[in-house]
Amino acid sequence: MKRIFTLSLIAGVAAIYFLAGRFGLSLAFVHMSASAVWPPSGIALAAVLLLGYRVWPGIFIGAFLVNFDVSGSVLASLPIATGNTLEALLGAYLINRFANGHRAFERARDIFKFIVLAASVSTAVSATIGTTSLMATGLAEWNSYMPIWLTWWLGDATGDLIVAPAILLWATNWKIHWHPKRALEFAALMTATVTLGAAVFGGLSYWNIQNYSVGFLLLPLVIWFAFQFSGREASTVTLLLSAIAIWGTTHGFGPFAAMEVNESLLLLQIFSAIVAMTSLVFAAIIAEQRRAETALRESEEHYRIVTETATDVVVTMDVNSTITFISTAAEKVFGYPSSELIGRSLTALMPAAVRDVHSAALARYLKTGKRHIPWTAMEIPGLHRLGYEIPLEISFGEFKQDGKHLLIGIMRDVTERKRAEEAQHWLATIVESTSDAVIGKTLDGTILSWNHAAEQMYGYTAKEAIGHPITMLAPPERHAEVAQFLIRIRNGERI
Numbered sequence: 001m002k003r004i005f006t007l008s009l010i011a012g013v014a015a016i017y018f019l020a021g022r023f024g025l026s027l028a029f030v031h032m033s034a035s036a037v038w039p040p041s042g043i044a045l046a047a048v049l050l051l052g053y054r055v056w057p058g059i060f061i062g063a064f065l066v067n068f069d070v071s072g073s074v075l076a077s078l079p080i081a082t083g084n085t086l087e088a089l090l091g092a093y094l095i096n097r098f099a100n101g102h103r104a105f106e107r108a109r110d111i112f113k114f115i116v117l118a119a120s121v122s123t124a125v126s127a128t129i130g131t132t133s134l135m136a137t138g139l140a141e142w143n144s145y146m147p148i149w150l151t152w153w154l155g156d157a158t159g160d161l162i163v164a165p166a167i168l169l170w171a172t173n174w175k176i177h178w179h180p181k182r183a184l185e186f187a188a189l190m191t192a193t194v195t196l197g198a199a200v201f202g203g204l205s206y207w208n209i210q211n212y213s214v215g216f217l218l219l220p221l222v223i224w225f226a227f228q229f230s231g232r233e234a235s236t237v238t239l240l241l242s243a244i245a246i247w248g249t250t251h252g253f254g255p256f257a258a259m260e261v262n263e264s265l266l267l268l269q270i271f272s273a274i275v276a277m278t279s280l281v282f283a284a285i286i287a288e289q290r291r292a293e294t295a296l297r298e299s300e301e302h303y304r305i306v307t308e309t310a311t312d313v314v315v316t317m318d319v320n321s322t323i324t325f326i327s328t329a330a331e332k333v334f335g336y337p338s339s340e341l342i343g344r345s346l347t348a349l350m351p352a353a354v355r356d357v358h359s360a361a362l363a364r365y366l367k368t369g370k371r372h373i374p375w376t377a378m379e380i381p382g383l384h385r386l387g388y389e390i391p392l393e394i395s396f397g398e399f400k401q402d403g404k405h406l407l408i409g410i411m412r413d414v415t416e417r418k419r420a421e422e423a424q425h426w427l428a429t430i431v432e433s434t435s436d437a438v439i440g441k442t443l444d445g446t447i448l449s450w451n452h453a454a455e456q457m458y459g460y461t462a463k464e465a466i467g468h469p470i471t472m473l474a475p476p477e478r479h480a481e482v483a484q485f486l487i488r489i490r491n492g493e494r495i
Helices: 002-025 039-051 053-071 074-098 101-106 108-136 142-172 180-201 212-228 231-250 261-309 329-334 352-368 415-433 452-458 476-490
Strands: 313-318 323-326 378-383 389-401 404-413 439-441 447-450
Touching (some): 002 039, 002 053, 039 053, 039 074, 039 101, 039 142, 053 074, 074 108, 101 142, 180 231, 212 231, 212 261
Antiparallel strands (some): 313 404, 439 447
């Protein structure tokens, strides 16, 4: 089943390549095997990127058949088909290796790599092999090598730049989620673009100025597609405009139809390549900016949720100790609504004795870059709105944003912890000062704590007793009785 599927893919690629190649060679004017318009290069590159290297036989078969159909030479068609296949394989390998594969149009830097590696480097392979084979088999004269090579290379390059992006972008994102207003905008833009394209290239108006710059009137509309929609729509309208321009130019219309047909097509393809590259790069930059804005909004929302739900106070201040942000937990810890603290100095939350120390330490750090104490888990008193001190545990960090040096702090009220520590210390003092032996142990009888009175009573130091079984304190003949006591205690009995 898998083999049948692969063979079907190969046959489909071969058929599409052949049909597109027949169209391309119908516009071959410098030589019957070299056309300035060569969509099969973009089709082949997209096929390999989407379906894998396994479809290369389809490219080879399609290229061989279309060239043999035109030239009738097996000797020339075999190397030409080989060159076309190598071009697609090399281009796909370079794009996969260096430009994010079939998602090369999501980032501007990958698009530039696509332009250089696929549309420039790999296409030179096919142009060189194909042109050389025409010369070697006598189908063309050596003195026409450069015109044929340039036509061949430019046709393949524009095929990669105009056809491949449209296929890849639709294949990776084919779902359309437009509300009616957006669909209407697309239809209006498309209508305006096709109408202007037909006016410039299709001879549908008296306007037939032989000036290359007239074609760039279409560029703002293409960029508008890139800005309002995405690279998918921009590549589609570029492909459509290219088709209109090719038809008009070959029929003597438009700004590029003032000279011999092949030269006109070469100039048109250069223009189309510029438009395609501009729209793709612009669309990628806009998409990257939108992704960055979305990520920033999500990050800010996450930060807001964390700070608003956290029991710790999160505060941001500048180098003058002016509070620029403080979380809602400030009201619970300090008694101030957060809105009252924005714009005030952080020293407002410190006892008077601490304020000068804080200001001096911060000024010294900003001047020398040296911290007089670690900025993690510092214990510093805070000042409540009602005037009493609060024990705080504070950690600080810093960052720079838009040229501003900011500090961010996390302040935790440790009043309950301090109370627990004092209670524990008080209990430990009682245990150590009593004349009774106080011994703590686990439910399986392992000694955990051992006070001074226990040392006096049993003669063992704490180091000698802790970690050993409680049976060490009972005569051997009563070990079983101790074990029974432990069982009863584990069952919840009081002894």
